Amino acid sequence: MEPFRIKAVEPIPFPGPVQRQAALDAAGYNLFRVPSRLITVDLLTDSGTSAMSAAQWSALMSADESYAGARSFERFEAVVRELTGFDEVIPVHQGRAAERILLGAVLQPGEVSISNTHFDTTRAAVEAARAVAVDLPAAAPVSAPVPFGGDIDLDALRRALTGDGGSDVRCVVLTVTNNAGGGQPVSLGNIAAVRQLCRDHGVQLLLDASRFAENAYLITERDLEHAGQHPREVAKAMFALADGCWASLKKDGIGNIGGLIALRNGELARRCREHLIAVEGFPTYGGLAGRDLEALAQGLTEVTDPDYLRYRADAARWFGQRLMEAGLPVLQPTGCHAVYVDAAQLLPHIPPHELPATALANELYLAGAVRTSWLGTLVFGRPNPEGGPDIPAPQELVRFALPRRVYTQTHLQYVAEAAAEVVAKADSVRGYRIVEQAAALRHFTAALQPLNATAPSLPRPRQRTAVKHRQ
Known part of the structure; x- marks a missing residue:
């Protein structure tokens, strides 16, 4: 169990399906741009999101x-x-x-x-x-x-x-x-x-x-x-x-x-x-x-207290097991600060330049207002200097980050249930194209557009800012 007891609480929102779809549309399908008042469980990052003692x-x-x-x-x-x-x-x-x-x-x-x-x-x-x-x-x-x-x-x-x-x-x-x-x-x-x-x-x-x-x-x-x-x-x-x-x-x-x-x-x-x-x-x-x-x-x-760190590692292991039971391909062994899922394995029909990690993260939001982060081509790929598809990232990962001392086992079980809903319809999940991006750290502000599941991929839009790529 957690080696602490809870002394203060804050309410969390439960936006409905219509609100979630509208929020994602308004955010340009970029979860960084969705306001926290429309997030039920926020696993975007463990950075600055922890509860102090x-x-x-x-x-x-x-x-x-x-x-x-x-x-x-x-x-x-x-x-x-x-x-x-x-x-x-x-x-x-x-x-x-x-x-x-x-x-x-x-x-x-x-x-x-x-x-x-x-x-x-x-x-x-x-x-x-x-x-x-x-x-x-x-x-x-x-x-x-x-x-x-x-x-x-x-x-x-x-x-x-x-x-x-x-x-x-x-x-x-x-x-x-x-x-x-x-x-x-x-x-x-x-x-x-x-x-x-x-x-x-x-x-x-x-x-x-x-x-x-x-x-x-x-x-x-x-x-x-x-x-x-x-x-x-x-x-x-x-x-x-x-x-x-x-x-x-x-x-x-x-x-x-x-x-x-x-x-x-x-x-x-x-x-x-x-x-x-x-x-x-x-x-x-x-x-x-x-x-x-x-x-x-x-x-x-x-932070170096052994009981606290054991709880962090045990929580990540437990959560990773729940996500695997939901059908997600979880990277093993789990660490402490996050659980990582291989979006490319779950969504093999979506090529890297159509951003499978982003697609999986967005589906998790639509399923239960769960926010995660994508560590795939949108983050670590590069625009092709010759105008073709993006140079892909080495992996297409979705990170379920665990803020310190914030969420309980029940919150994470809710996330696993939302993940099971996404897994059940994985074959129908669509990819995305980038319609607007910055020259650096594009994933924080990029605007995206979902691709039609039955139509061919749209041609890539022209970049607003030229980006040099170094091997």
């Missing part, structure tokens, strides 16, 4: 809102230093600000960032620096289950570092857990091997540590060498292997806003702070209120 709410009242040098920053800094071992601690308002600032300071135009998988905003930050993002996952998430499916491919990394373009590689980014790779953890052995390769070639190793605690807990579950170890000690071992990290603290900080950059290199930290002052705020608040820093410091203390 009584201790976190209490911490808000003791906050120091001084512009510079607030004691709330001092508490936040002390907690981050104890956890990560990094002396240079820089708060920011959320993870994508941290990515943009840090990667902008590390990368020059034409240089390369290699990752187990860059998530969408990470890739955007690399490309904003006019650098190149290269993904080298060890295994596709839809392949046979492995305990550490988030690992980077060490042989491919070695070839990249020693090959003709090896001198252009400036950093290796390990996303822990690998969000785009099915929420799978990265092993300590993999991190250590990457550390050695980076040291040998003079390349920085950075962690996207947004879900560091869940990665650490899954290591204790899946690696016998670390069985029984406290997750916080495993997390410290992860950080000890890196040169620095960033994190969205809207995930394992259990906060509604906030992020951080933490580094060993004082000169790199100085450059980051100079940029931070221009775009976020003074370096001791970084775009956050003192009460945010207090809540995050408390959240970073609570």
Whole structure:
């Protein structure tokens, strides 16, 4: 059972079928554009959607809102230093600000960032620096289950570092857990091997540590060498292997806003702070209120509790089993922050450029006002520079993200029942075409149009903004 009891509640809406169809029409068939007042169970993301603890709410009242040098920053800094071992601690308002600032300071135009998988905003930050993002996952998430499916491919990394373009590689980014790779953890052995390769070639190793605690807990579950170890000690071992990290603290900080950059290199930290002052705020608040820093410091203390993390992993396993019983092809093993479903397997009649992951997510909304997110071609594909169908993403996944301490087993059972309705009519689900999109991070704002199930696909509309594609 959940290792907590509920102290405050908020009502949730139950829009009917007509309202749901109208909402999806008005949103251009993009679930990001559907208002939350028309969502019954919201599994779009675990970012900033968690419930804070009584201790976190209490911490808000003791906050120091001084512009510079607030004691709330001092508490936040002390907690981050104890956890990560990094002396240079820089708060920011959320993870994508941290990515943009840090990667902008590390990368020059034409240089390369290699990752187990860059998530969408990470890739955007690399490309904003006019650098190149290269993904080298060890295994596709839809392949046979492995305990550490988030690992980077060490042989491919070695070839990249020693090959003709090896001198252009400036950093290796390990996303822990690998969000785009099915929420799978990265092993300590993999991190250590990457550390050695980076040291040998003079390349920085950075962690996207947004879900560091869940990665650490899954290591204790899946690696016998670390069985029984406290997750916080495993997390410290992860950080000890890196040169620095960033994190969205809207995930394992259990906060509604906030992020951080933490580094060993004082000169790199100085450059980051100079940029931070221009775009976020003074370096001791970084775009956050003192009460945010207090809540995050408390959240970073609570998040490594073994009972809490065991509940997260058990809830994901239970939910994944319910979705499999409903007929969805669930990626195994499940992680902690989300359950992933292979939309391409469920909807083989929808080709990637007709967005099967998006189609499945939209059907789940129509069935029960359940909002999920698609990690398929709309997110990780690219418009074809020659005007043909989109260059597809490696997978067509739908992510059922689990906000921390928000939904009960009954809520998730309701989602599974809505999923069973969709599975029953899977053969009739239609694909989509894009009618409007931005040049970057298009999935947040794109407008779509469903394709007629019996008519041939409509010709692709002309792009509003030319988008360059890098291999």
